[in-house]
Each structure stands twice: as structure tokens, then as C-alpha cells.
Amino acid sequence: MTKTALGATPFLLGFEQLERMIEQAAKSGTEGYPPFNIEQVSERAYRITLAVAGFAEDDLSITIEDRKLVVRGRHSDRDEDRVYLHRGIAGRQFMKSFVLADGVDVTGARTENGLLHIDLERAVAETVVQTIEITKA
Numbered sequence: 001m002t003k004t005a006l007g008a009t010p011f012l013l014g015f016e017q018l019e020r021m022i023e024q025a026a027k028s029g030t031e032g033y034p035p036f037n038i039e040q041v042s043e044r045a046y047r048i049t050l051a052v053a054g055f056a057e058d059d060l061s062i063t064i065e066d067r068k069l070v071v072r073g074r075h076s077d078r079d080e081d082r083v084y085l086h087r088g089i090a091g092r093q094f095m096k097s098f099v100l101a102d103g104v105d106v107t108g109a110r111t112e113n114g115l116l117h118i119d120l121e122r123a124v125a126e127t128v129v130q131t132i133e134i135t136k137a
Helices: 016-027
Strands: 036-040 045-051 060-065 068-073 094-099 104-112 115-122
Touching: 060 104, 068 115
Parallel strands: none
Antiparallel strands: 036 045, 045 115, 060 068, 068 094, 104 115
């Protein structure tokens, strides 16, 4: 069976990058930790919420790398002197990534009750009409 590439369609010129982004999104974030929600807050606004109980704000970092939103969590070694009889609260480091479309920007991030909220907003696309002059050969 032959795989049909998105860029192989003659009417979708220059969309090879979109195909790579879809493959990249499918590969990233397949691990279930930490659990997260993505919600549409308004017509142009979204919110990603990650459950980061036990992580301090200094343990978390949010970066945008080549249109990819990357959230990392790293526990500091402040629990070295504790002896656990049972440890059911996950405290491992993580990296979660989300591919952002062109025009989607991060507008803010905050922690609240063990949750990390990352707000995103999609810019209003401007309609561009361009007239191409036809010249004689």
C-alpha cells in the first residue's frame, strides 16, 4: 500500500511543512505524564492546562522552539532527606511539547492549585488580495 503524501496533491503547493508538523505532533507528547487538557476559551483563544502538583514555579520552564511550545518540569533535590514508606505522587521530570500553528502566540502562563495554565491566542488572519500582472512574451 502506498502512503499518499499531503504534498503530493497538485492543488496544495508548498504544504510540505504542514505534513512534517503533523508527523512531529503525532510523535511528541505520546507519554501520558503529566496529564493535560486543551480547551477552547473563545473563538480565537485556547488554554493548555497541565497537572503539575508538587512542582514549584522554579521547577517549570516554558519555551517556544521553532513553533513548538515546550513545557519542562524538573524536580529539585529538596526531598533528599525524606524517607518515604509509600510514594504515590509522581515526581519525575517531564517534557511535553505542542506544535503551534502560524499566528498562534502564547499570551501568558500561571500556576493555580497544582495546575499550570498556558493561554494561547490565534491572531485574526488578514485577507490579502493580490493582482498579478500578465505580460506578453
